[in-house]
Amino acid sequence: MDLSASATPAPSGVSFGPWLFGPRIDLAVFGGSALVALGLVAAARGLGLSPGPLPEWGWLVLVLGIDVAHVHSTLFRTYLDGEELRRHPYRYALVPLAVYLVGVALYAHGSLTFWRVLAYVALFHFVRQQVGWVAVYRARSSLRGGLDRIIDDGAVYLATLYPVLHWHANLPDTRFAWFLAGDFVDGSSLLEPWVGPVKWLWAGWLALFFARQLAVGLSRGTWAVGKSVVVATTAAVWYVGIVATNSDFDFTVTNVIVHGVPYIALLWAYARARRREAPSRLGSHIAGAGFGAFLSLLLLIAFLEEWAWDELVWQERSWLFGDAGTTLGAVALALVVPLLALPQATHYALDGILWRRGDTRTRPAQRAALGFEP
16 A cells, blocks of 8 residues: 655646645635635624624524534444444444443433533544644655654644633633533633743744744645645634634634534545445445435435424424424433434544544545545
8 A cells, every 4th residue: 555645746846735635625625614714704793793693594504504414424434334334343333322321321410511521522523633634644745753743733732722721711701602601611710821821832833833844845845735724724713713703603603614524525535435446335325426415415314413402402493493392301301412412422432433544544445535545
């Protein structure tokens, strides 16, 4: 297996790369998604929609259409593939069972306990996804040494965790939450003194990262555009969505688009590659019908999930789901809420397993989806 970097050569001998999906798609899903998110923030400010709560159309497009939908795209890597299920039967049976039982125990302790744990797991998942993108770019380049890993990882962790630190230090004045109000721990009294020093570290480390990319580009003629775009857009959207603004709309826009769109692109790339090697599986039949069929399935499942949430728990959107007036008791909620959250929680758990180096080495479709030679 050739794991050498693929780059786009220029006539002068300068190269740009490596790329995951190709230069146009990489720039679109990473850079384009960030530009759309930041553009929406600016437009909302100009139209007077922000600061303020997320409007219903925003919930429909961003939460249902991207955030919830991207969770279910993992099905094309897992439960829609009979061969994959036979390869790891215990993984795909026991992980959701364990996640559900832990969820029930947490909710039985208290609903806030459940949502707080889920919020921090989600935060970890969002941070690690950005670290993962950069790690794949690094693995496909000629710079895979310890120095570059330290610089790369430090840049992504600071790009994400400095805003999170700022968030926790200013929690009483924050107008947005991850899932619901109070799900993050108020650390303002302890963390506020650290915000200034960590901001300097954040700025310095990002400067170090881009200085390293510049030095490599000038000395070797290879410009890691894709990796640089991921780091730059991560720093920009996390800063704007959390530090520079204080709005549920701004946070949701910057949080959801840059996380969900690249993941959907990855799973679409995987589904297409998997179809070429296993055309008879269910996921391959759906992928064979085109991206529209792939996306339509995700949106349908996302709609059904949100219908169940609204019917059984939230009862907030009768304009979309109707008003059945279902009321569940405390015991029923302790069983139902973790069940409804199971796709999301299982996605978090499996995502930390599926895309590791071991699975990538043994699955040609995964190597192809991540840009490695099959």
